[in-house]
Amino acid sequence: MSDTNPQKILARDPHPNPPPLAGEGVIASPPPQAGARATQGRVRALDARATPAMRASEAIPTYYDLPALKASLYGWKVSAYMFVAGLAGSAQIIAAAADLIDPDGNRGTVRHGRYVAAAGAALGAPLLILDLRTPQRFFNMLRIFRLTSPMSIGTYALTGFGGLSGLLAAGQLLHDRGIAPAAIARASKYVEVPAAILGMGMSTYTGALLTATSTPLWAAAPRLIPAAFGASAMASAAGLLSLAARNGAGDTLRRIERIASVADLAALAALSKGLRREGIRTRSDAVPAKIAAAAPLLAPLAVRLGIRRAPAAAAAASILGGFLLRHLLLRAGNRSAERPRDYFRFARPR
Amino acid sequence: MTVHPRAREYPQSMLPGMIPDEAELTAGTKIAPGRRYGFFTDTSLCIGCKACEVACKEWNLLPADSLGLRGTSYDNTGDLGATTWRHVHFVEHIGDGHGGRVTEMAPFQSNWLMMSDVCKHCSPAPCLEACPTGAIFRTEFDTVVVQQDICNGCGYCMPACPFGVVEVSLDDGKAHKCTLCYDRLKGGLEPACAKACPTESIRFGELGELHKLADNRLGELRDQGVGTAYLYGTPDGPGHAGGLRELNAFFLLTAPPETYNLPEAPTRPAGRTGPALAAGMATMAALTAAALSLFAAAKGGGG
Numbered sequence: 001m002s003d004t005n006p007q008k009i010l011a012r013d014p015h016p017n018p019p020p021l022a023g024e025g026v027i028a029s030p031p032p033q034a035g036a037r038a039t040q041g042r043v044r045a046l047d048a049r050a051t052p053a054m055r056a057s058e059a060i061p062t063y064y065d066l067p068a069l070k071a072s073l074y075g076w077k078v079s080a081y082m083f084v085a086g087l088a089g090s091a092q093i094i095a096a097a098a099d100l101i102d103p104d105g106n107r108g109t110v111r112h113g114r115y116v117a118a119a120g121a122a123l124g125a126p127l128l129i130l131d132l133r134t135p136q137r138f139f140n141m142l143r144i145f146r147l148t149s150p151m152s153i154g155t156y157a158l159t160g161f162g163g164l165s166g167l168l169a170a171g172q173l174l175h176d177r178g179i180a181p182a183a184i185a186r187a188s189k190y191v192e193v194p195a196a197i198l199g200m201g202m203s204t205y206t207g208a209l210l211t212a213t214s215t216p217l218w219a220a221a222p223r224l225i226p227a228a229f230g231a232s233a234m235a236s237a238a239g240l241l242s243l244a245a246r247n248g249a250g251d252t253l254r255r256i257e258r259i260a261s262v263a264d265l266a267a268l269a270a271l272s273k274g275l276r277r278e279g280i281r282t283r284s285d286a287v288p289a290k291i292a293a294a295a296p297l298l299a300p301l302a303v304r305l306g307i308r309r310a311p312a313a314a315a316a317a318s319i320l321g322g323f324l325l326r327h328l329l330l331r332a333g334n335r336s337a338e339r340p341r342d343y344f345r346f347a348r349p350r
Numbered sequence: 351m352t353v354h355p356r357a358r359e360y361p362q363s364m365l366p367g368m369i370p371d372e373a374e375l376t377a378g379t380k381i382a383p384g385r386r387y388g389f390f391t392d393t394s395l396c397i398g399c400k401a402c403e404v405a406c407k408e409w410n411l412l413p414a415d416s417l418g419l420r421g422t423s424y425d426n427t428g429d430l431g432a433t434t435w436r437h438v439h440f441v442e443h444i445g446d447g448h449g450g451r452v453t454e455m456a457p458f459q460s461n462w463l464m465m466s467d468v469c470k471h472c473s474p475a476p477c478l479e480a481c482p483t484g485a486i487f488r489t490e491f492d493t494v495v496v497q498q499d500i501c502n503g504c505g506y507c508m509p510a511c512p513f514g515v516v517e518v519s520l521d522d523g524k525a526h527k528c529t530l531c532y533d534r535l536k537g538g539l540e541p542a543c544a545k546a547c548p549t550e551s552i553r554f555g556e557l558g559e560l561h562k563l564a565d566n567r568l569g570e571l572r573d574q575g576v577g578t579a580y581l582y583g584t585p586d587g588p589g590h591a592g593g594l595r596e597l598n599a600f601f602l603l604t605a606p607p608e609t610y611n612l613p614e615a616p617t618r619p620a621g622r623t624g625p626a627l628a629a630g631m632a633t634m635a636a637l638t639a640a641a642l643s644l645f646a647a648a649k650g651g652g653g
Binding site for chain 2: 060061062063064066067068069070071072073074090093094097098100101102105106131132133134135137138140141143144146147148149150151152153155196199200201203204205207208209211212213214215218219222223224225226227229230231234238248249251252255256259260263267333337340343344346347348349350
């Protein structure tokens with residue numbers, strides 16, 4: 001019986017938001033009731049926040065308000081991957097920077113950074129494969145290389161980053177066991193720079209992936225989404241590594257976390273403004289991510305007020321914020337694809 | 351349209367086999383690899399019979415979908431998707447703009463706009479440019495097809511498409527869309543929807559010929575007083591191909607594109623790949639520089 005349920009058979013709910021009756025049906029429909037009028041009042045109150053771009057385009061016709069686009073099928077697995085990829089990529093960058101400047105003073109940071117990078121790559125690949133609708137064909141991703149497709153570029157970035165991060169983590173393990181430490185330290189210097197450059201790609205290409213679509217909320221700000229993703233990835237990684245740092249090493253990591261949080265906040269503020277200008281409704285999707293990004297900046301004040309655990313709490317907020325930013329933006333984008341007016345406002349001649 | 355002279359060679363009701371180059375008889379065009387083919391869908395001729403939808407489903411063995419009433423118009427199909435590759439829009443212009451019903455109608459299609467929508471086979475094609483497996487490719491007929499034995503269902507083509515056409519089916523985990531009857535073209539047959547169309551609203555042919563046909567039809571309509579008619583998706587259309595060069599399946603419309611659920615100026619998503627990656631890498635380079643200087647400061651301070 002359940003097999004004949006159309007909602008189970010179809011990829012999407014065929015009637016996501018049944019629009020009001022139009023055409024002949026209008027004549028027969030009863031006048032709106034008191035409750036309905038109250039709802040309309042609330043809708044108008046929401047519309048009062050509409051930007052000039054939105055109000056000017058109220059005249060845009062739609063086809064019975066049906067979506068003009070297909071929303072992506074991406075859900076929590078993709079958000080989790082984008083978060084883990086950013087965390088791993090930025091952890092590798094921090095480890096490489098620490099190792100290049102002062103390997104003796106940052107032993108813990110370098111070790112933890114390399115392990116986080118390798119673990120992130122190892123966790124990210126299965127998340128991506130499980131999100132495929134035909135996962136047994138995951139290797140078809142490696143059939144071609146396509147510069148127009150951030151997903152193709154990302155596939156190779158992940159493959160390369162995973163390989164180099166695995167090498168670095170394995171070297172670290174041997175080094176810590178006292179097996180040829182000098183040779184491994186020397187060899188790691190050659191591997192960590194390309195790994196860190198790929199780590200930059202891992203931290204941001206997922207933003208480019210969202211942007212290179214027709215989904216209006218993602219496509220309207222092609223530069224700001226990758227910038228926000230990168231900054232939040234750096235804040236999350238610095239926060240995570242600071243939790244494991246001993247003595248003074250944590251102070252440097254917390255400074256990196258704060259600088260990245262400032263960049264994240266700036267990118268998110270510009271993103272909200274840009275989307276409003278384009279007439280794309282965002283509701284309050286970025287607010288939790290903004291709060292999380294502000295936490296590391298308030299932590300020093302909290303410490304001064306006597307809250308000793310504030311830096312650790314701020315680090316946790318950075319990590320959670322990195323995931324929330326991606327997950328909320330993903331969901332908000334999927335919803336924007338279902339709103340034909342948002343898309344038509346975006347896809348107008350310029 | 352006159353009967354093709356070759357048609358007289360096949361007078362029987364039951365044909366002994368396939369007619370070689372059948373498209374020459376039915377569409378006036380001989381199909382050869384290397385040439386560019388497409389659809390010209392003239393909505394001013396569409397009567398909303400849905401013969402194209404049915405012919406497409408029958409030829410391509412597509413299952414039924416959208417069981418139920420939408421309560422909006424005579425269109426219960428709703429949109430294109432994994433199992434719907436032709437979709438007839440029914441736009442009812444029946445209100446007087448003030449909540450009432452018009453008492454007089456212009457003698458043009460009784461205020462109905464019908465339009466048979468289909469994959470636009472864009473050039474360049476955003477779904478193809480997004481596809482990381484190469485499953486989506488451009489055929490020798492300049493059409494865009496998803497190879498079912500390669501697609502791994504990553505779903506990136508779905509948000510990439512500027513027209514909401516391609517869809518991953520959860521039944522088989524592959525992306526599906528109109529193939530412009532790739533199999534039929536290979537056999538010298540015109541696509542099923544175009545052959546089934548009883549009003550020649552759907553014309554199949556070589557792009558150059560179709561453009562000429564469309565220009566003539568546009569002139570004809572303007573002469574008849576349909577000043578609102580225009581072409582959507584032709585190479586030098588007024589912004590109606592947007593960031594895309596042209597659409598191999600293009601349309602003659604008589605109302606704003608949004609009325610038919612089409613964007614006024616579709617964008618090319620791949621155009622954002624470069625700027626997005628560059629902005630991301632620049633951000634990371636700046637943050638890495640900051641990290642390097644902070645580590646250096648800590649070393650100086652500690653030592």
